[in-house]
Amino acid sequence: MDLHILDHRLRVTSICKNGLVNFTHPLIKLIFLRNRARCKFFSLTETPENYTVVLDEEGFKELQPSEHLLVESSVWLPLNVVSNGNSSSSSQAVGVTKIAKSVIAPLAQQHVSVFMLSTYQTDFILVREKDLAVVINTLEEEFNIYREVGGEYSAVLSQDVHNGFQKNGKEAPQLTVHPLLIPQNQFCVMSLDPDTLPAIATTLIDVLFYSNSPKEGALPSQDLDCIKFFSFSLIDGYVSLVMDTEAQRQFPADLLFTSSSRELWRMVRIGGQPLGFDECGIVAQISQPLADNDISAYYISTFSFDHALVPEEDIVSVTEMLRQHRKEPAC
Amino acid sequence: MDLHILDHRLRVTSICKNGLVNFTHPLIKLIFLRNRARCKFFSLTETPENYTVVLDEEGFKELQPSEHLLVESSVWLPLNVVSNGNSSSSSQAVGVTKIAKSVIAPLAQQHVSVFMLSTYQTDFILVREKDLAVVINTLEEEFNIYREVGGEYSAVLSQDVHNGFQKNGKEAPQLTVHPLLIPQNQFCVMSLDPDTLPAIATTLIDVLFYSNSPKEGALPSQDLDCIKFFSFSLIDGYVSLVMDTEAQRQFPADLLFTSSSRELWRMVRIGGQPLGFDECGIVAQISQPLADNDISAYYISTFSFDHALVPEEDIVSVTEMLRQHRKEPAC
Numbered sequence: 001m002d003l004h005i006l007d008h009r010l011r012v013t014s015i016c017k018n019g020l021v022n023f024t025h026p027l028i029k030l031i032f033l034r035n036r037a038r039c040k041f042f043s044l045t046e047t048p049e050n051y052t053v054v055l056d057e058e059g060f061k062e063l064q065p066s067e068h069l070l071v072e073s074s075v076w077l078p079l080n081v082v083s084n085g086n087s088s089s090s091s092q093a094v095g096v097t098k099i100a101k102s103v104i105a106p107l108a109q110q111h112v113s114v115f116m117l118s119t120y121q122t123d124f125i126l127v128r129e130k131d132l133a134v135v136i137n138t139l140e141e142e143f144n145i146y147r148e149v150g151g152e153y154s155a156v157l158s159q160d161v162h163n164g165f166q167k168n169g170k171e172a173p174q175l176t177v178h179p180l181l182i183p184q185n186q187f188c189v190m191s192l193d194p195d196t197l198p199a200i201a202t203t204l205i206d207v208l209f210y211s212n213s214p215k216e217g218a219l220p221s222q223d224l225d226c227i228k229f230f231s232f233s234l235i236d237g238y239v240s241l242v243m244d245t246e247a248q249r250q251f252p253a254d255l256l257f258t259s260s261s262r263e264l265w266r267m268v269r270i271g272g273q274p275l276g277f278d279e280c281g282i283v284a285q286i287s288q289p290l291a292d293n294d295i296s297a298y299y300i301s302t303f304s305f306d307h308a309l310v311p312e313e314d315i316v317s318v319t320e321m322l323r324q325h326r327k328e329p330a331c
Numbered sequence: 332m333d334l335h336i337l338d339h340r341l342r343v344t345s346i347c348k349n350g351l352v353n354f355t356h357p358l359i360k361l362i363f364l365r366n367r368a369r370c371k372f373f374s375l376t377e378t379p380e381n382y383t384v385v386l387d388e389e390g391f392k393e394l395q396p397s398e399h400l401l402v403e404s405s406v407w408l409p410l411n412v413v414s415n416g417n418s419s420s421s422s423q424a425v426g427v428t429k430i431a432k433s434v435i436a437p438l439a440q441q442h443v444s445v446f447m448l449s450t451y452q453t454d455f456i457l458v459r460e461k462d463l464a465v466v467i468n469t470l471e472e473e474f475n476i477y478r479e480v481g482g483e484y485s486a487v488l489s490q491d492v493h494n495g496f497q498k499n500g501k502e503a504p505q506l507t508v509h510p511l512l513i514p515q516n517q518f519c520v521m522s523l524d525p526d527t528l529p530a531i532a533t534t535l536i537d538v539l540f541y542s543n544s545p546k547e548g549a550l551p552s553q554d555l556d557c558i559k560f561f562s563f564s565l566i567d568g569y570v571s572l573v574m575d576t577e578a579q580r581q582f583p584a585d586l587l588f589t590s591s592s593r594e595l596w597r598m599v600r601i602g603g604q605p606l607g608f609d610e611c612g613i614v615a616q617i618s619q620p621l622a623d624n625d626i627s628a629y630y631i632s633t634f635s636f637d638h639a640l641v642p643e644e645d646i647v648s649v650t651e652m653l654r655q656h657r658k659e660p661a662c
Contacts, residue, residue, distance in 0.1 A: 201529065
C-alpha cells in the first residue's frame with residue numbers, strides 16, 4: 001500500500017460556542033465562496049463543547065485572532081492511505097478499521113499523537129510536522145511513502161528525513177482509560193456534488209450558524225441522551241457531511257447521497273475531560289478491537305474529544321467489546 | 332386615493348464599511364432565515380459611504396450595539412399610497428413622480444422630514460412617529476387615510492390625533508441647494524419570488540458581504556465615475572433589488588425579473604456632505620420638476636445621501652432640468 005503525505009499545512013483550532021457569531025463572515029467565505037478564499041482543506045465540526053475548525057494556512061489567515069478562538073500551536077500534516085490494488089487485506093470494513101494495524105497502532109507505539117478526520121471519501125491521519133521523521137521511519141516498512149508537492153508525488157525515503165531523528169523510546173506508553181459516552185442519535189455520513197453546494201446554502205447556514213437559537217414554534221429537544229454533532233468538510237474539492245437523522249431531515253433528500261441507502265451509524269464518544277493533543281494511543285485503543293472484529297468505523301477527532309462512528313447494527317457488540325477490552329464500564 | 336399608515340415601527344441605522352463583518356450573522360438571518368427572525372420590514376442598501384439598514388423593531392433587536400452601528404434616534408412609520416381606481420391622475424409615470432404633488436410637496440411645506448424608500452413593488456414614505464399628527468392633518472384633504480393595526484385597516488381622522496398638534500409655521504423653509512452627482516452606471520430595479528431566494532443565496536451573500544474584498548484574478552475597477560450602490564429589501568414578504576448592470580450579471584438571469592425587459596435607470600445622487608435627517612424638502616426639490624415633466628423616478632434615501640433613479644433615456648433632460656430648476660451646476 002501507498003501512504004501519501006499531502007501538500008497541506010494544517011492548523012487545528014476551536015471556536016467557543018458563543019463566539020461563533022464573530023466568525024460567521026470568514027466561515028461562510030471558506031465554505032461557499034471558493035473563488036474568494038484559497039483554502040483547499042477545510043473542516044468544521046460542531047460538538048456540544050465548541051466548534052473545531054481544521055484548515056490550511058491560507059484558510060487560517062481568514063480567522064482573526066480573538067478571545068473566542070483557540071489555536072493548537074503545531075502545524076499538522078495530513079496522511080492518507082491509498083490502496084493500490086496490491087493490498088493483501090481481505091477486510092470488507094471501511095474507515096479507520098482498515099488502517100488500525102498498519103498505521104494507527106505503530107504510531108501509537110512510537111508515541112506519535114494523531115488527530116483523525118474521517119470523511120465520506122477517505123480517512124485523514126493528521127500528524128505534527130515535527131513528528132514527520134518518526135512517522136516515516138515507523139511506517140516505511142509497511143508502505144511506499146510519497147510526498148505531494150505542488151500536485152506531484154515523489155517517493156520519500158527514511159534517510160531523506162533522518163537528520164535529527166531520534167527514535168522514541170521502546171517502553172509501552174502509560175495508557176489512560178477514558179470514559180465512553182454512547183448517545184442515542186443515529187448518524188449519516190454523506191456527500192454531495194460541490195457544484196450543488198449553493199442549493200443547500202441556506203439550510204447549511206441555518207444548521208451551522210443558527211441551530212442554537214430556538215426556531216419559532218419549535219420545542220427544544222428534551223432528549224438529553226442525544227448529542228449535538230455536525231461535521232462539514234470541503235477538502236480538495238470534495239464535500240463530506242456527518243449529521244444525525246434529525247439534521248438530515250432539514251436537507252433536500254435528492255442532493256445528499258450516501259454510499260448505501262439508509263446506512264446509519266452510532267457514536268462512541270471518547271473522553272470525560274477534554275483529551276488535549278499530547279496523549280498518544282487513544283485512537284488505537286478504540287480502533288484495535290474494532291479491527292480485530294472487522295467492524296467498520298469512521299473516526300473524527302475534535303478539539304476536546306474523539307468520536308468513533310460504528311454501524312448501527314454493531315453498537316451493542318461494540319459497546320460490550322470496548323468494555324471487555326478496557327475492563328471498564330462505559331458510562 | 333388612499334393613504335395607508337403601515338403597522339411597522341422602523342429604525343434607520345447605518346453600519347460602517349469595515350464593521351459589516353461584525354453584522355454578517357444577524358443580517359444573514361434577517362435576509363434568508365425568515366422562520367428564525369420575526370422581522371417583517373427589512374432593507375439594506377450599500378453605498379460608497381456605508382450600509383444603511385432600515386428595519387422594524389423585531390429586526391432591530393437582532394443588531395447588537397456596537398461602535399460600528401449608528402442609529403437615528405426616532406421611530407419612523409412607513410406610509411404607502413394606494414390607487415383605488417378612482418384616481419384622476421392621467422400620469423403614466425411610476426415611482427415618486429406619482430406622489431410628488433400629493434404627498435411630498437405638502438409634507439415639505441409643513442417642514443416634515445421624509446425618508447424615501449422606493450422598491451420594485453411600491454414607494455414607502457417614512458415619517459417620524461412624532462410627526463404623525465402633522466402628516467395626517469396635512470394629507471387628509473387629498474387622501475382617505477387608514478391605519479393598519481394587526482393586519483386590519485381602520486380610517487383615521489384628523490381629530491383622532493389632534494391632541495397636542497401644532498400646525499407648523501407657514502413661512503417657506505430655507506432650502507439648501509445640494510450638489511448633484513450623476514454616476515455612469517446603469518441600474519436595474521428587480522424582484523424575485525421569495526421562495527427562490529435560497530437559489531440566489533450564495534451570489535447575494537457574495538455581492539453583499541464580500542464584494543469589497545478583491546476576487547481572485549479580478550482587476551479592481553478603474554472607472555471612478557461609477558458608484559457602488561446595491562439595495563435589497565424584504566418587506567411583508569416581497570423582495571426588491573436595485574443593482575447596477577455589473578452586479579446583475581452575477582445573478583442567474585432566469586430568477587430575477589423586472590417590469591419590462593432591459594429597463595435601465597440612471598442615478599442622480601443628492602448631497603455633497605451627508606444630508607442628515609432634519610432638513611425638509613430635499614425629496615420635493617427633485618421630485619417636483621420630474622413630476623412637472625411626467626418622468627418616472629425611484630427614490631432611495633440612505634443614511635448619508637439621497638438617490639433618485641430616472642429612466643436612462645431621460646438622464647440628459649433630467650440633468651438639464653435640475654440644473655435649470657436649481658440654477659446651480661451639477662457636479
